[in-house]
Amino acid sequence: MERELVGIAGLVLFFILLACRAPVGLAMIFIGIAGNWVLSLVAPFLRFEPYLRSFKTLLWENVASYELSVVPMFVLMGYLASHAGLSRDLFRGMNALIGRLRGGVAMAAIGACAGFGAVCGSSLATASTMGKIALPELRRLNYAPRLATGALAAGGTLGILIPPSVALVIYAIIVEASIIKMFQAAIIPGLLAVAFFMLVIALLVHLKPELAPKSEQMPWAERREALLRLIPVIVIFGAIILGLGLGLFTPTPAAAIGVMAILIYGFALRLFGQEGLKIRALGQSLLETAVTSGMIYFILFGAEVLKSFFARANLPAALADWAAMSTLDPWMVLIVMLILLVILGCFMESLAMILVVVPFFWPVLVELNGGDFVTASRAAFGMSTDELKIWFGILAVIVVEIGLITPPVGLNVFIISALAKNTPMGETFRGVVPFLGAEVIRVGLLLTLPVLALYLPRLLGS
Numbered sequence: 001m002e003r004e005l006v007g008i009a010g011l012v013l014f015f016i017l018l019a020c021r022a023p024v025g026l027a028m029i030f031i032g033i034a035g036n037w038v039l040s041l042v043a044p045f046l047r048f049e050p051y052l053r054s055f056k057t058l059l060w061e062n063v064a065s066y067e068l069s070v071v072p073m074f075v076l077m078g079y080l081a082s083h084a085g086l087s088r089d090l091f092r093g094m095n096a097l098i099g100r101l102r103g104g105v106a107m108a109a110i111g112a113c114a115g116f117g118a119v120c121g122s123s124l125a126t127a128s129t130m131g132k133i134a135l136p137e138l139r140r141l142n143y144a145p146r147l148a149t150g151a152l153a154a155g156g157t158l159g160i161l162i163p164p165s166v167a168l169v170i171y172a173i174i175v176e177a178s179i180i181k182m183f184q185a186a187i188i189p190g191l192l193a194v195a196f197f198m199l200v201i202a203l204l205v206h207l208k209p210e211l212a213p214k215s216e217q218m219p220w221a222e223r224r225e226a227l228l229r230l231i232p233v234i235v236i237f238g239a240i241i242l243g244l245g246l247g248l249f250t251p252t253p254a255a256a257i258g259v260m261a262i263l264i265y266g267f268a269l270r271l272f273g274q275e276g277l278k279i280r281a282l283g284q285s286l287l288e289t290a291v292t293s294g295m296i297y298f299i300l301f302g303a304e305v306l307k308s309f310f311a312r313a314n315l316p317a318a319l320a321d322w323a324a325m326s327t328l329d330p331w332m333v334l335i336v337m338l339i340l341l342v343i344l345g346c347f348m349e350s351l352a353m354i355l356v357v358v359p360f361f362w363p364v365l366v367e368l369n370g371g372d373f374v375t376a377s378r379a380a381f382g383m384s385t386d387e388l389k390i391w392f393g394i395l396a397v398i399v400v401e402i403g404l405i406t407p408p409v410g411l412n413v414f415i416i417s418a419l420a421k422n423t424p425m426g427e428t429f430r431g432v433v434p435f436l437g438a439e440v441i442r443v444g445l446l447l448t449l450p451v452l453a454l455y456l457p458r459l460l461g462s
Contacts, residue, residue: 032302094111105137
């Protein structure tokens, strides 16, 4: 029991460090090393010196993985798309399609967020990039500040779910699931999110027309140019998503194809005298990719150090044993887990949270479902362990999305508020409330209809 108490104390101290704004990776490494040292005093058989020796190869073993090679490629794809102007072309093209509707420019921003999220894989980056592009246009058209900022903060959350997603890659590696199946499972829930967000905007402007003036028809020449610039963007992004969804290629080649396609398109635009990808922007993209990938790999290394501490403290196993012996309803435990993820999502970056929390929650769910080799007919959740991995992963990522816009510390809201300096943060939080309602409905649908996440993996895997 002493080992478990040390583990609990380390977990509490870890969240205290995060509340004090300590860097996530450093906090993980500090708690992992310090916790293992304390464990060696409490339980002498858990020797500290052999643990330290493992550091000689631990970093290499964690980052030298083919599955993880997809991370810097997707990060580079997102930066190249931004510097080549694809994010701007996405917004302008979507605006040309639906911008003339009341609230159409806000809907166009949602569509552009979904498209950019397909190459970016990060909610925070999607919110920041699309906020810089769409917010000036929404202001110029006199959209209500709470609708403009609320829609962009909510739209930014699509970056974490729309495949390919870095968060889904990391989750799949943790629970040993198929990355391609995770991407396939995210397609329908991602499209639902886009549809629900657009429906929220349509309802809001129908009930309160003053929130969004009806836009004038875009001049034909400008509309034609915007639509023409949208076509190659849709082809590039659509080919990646479709290829992954149909299993035509694995994630790493898909990312490489995406990077090459964006490079060719970006430089081709420059050759024809239009704004495209500059050599200087290419160098900046590579530098930004190196910095971001280094941060991700450092957090992954810190998570491994922290995970070893929790494993030696016997915390995940103790939690799974408790769940197996308890009389709690498995569905109630799952709902409590999702609520905890929403709360943590208000304070933590999504990737770090998945790395910290999933190793605790997953063994518990396996035990509640009936064990590693349970059949679907005998499982508590009515599905096999492999399908549970996929379904829970989609649910977890969605509720992490919700945390990014949940008061009082939704990180996406902070990003959009930093861009909309003249809009009080309270207005932005008011603006995201209807979108939060749509997200709750989406989670409810996925809980009651797991087939929404499992349909494509079952169809394409058969």
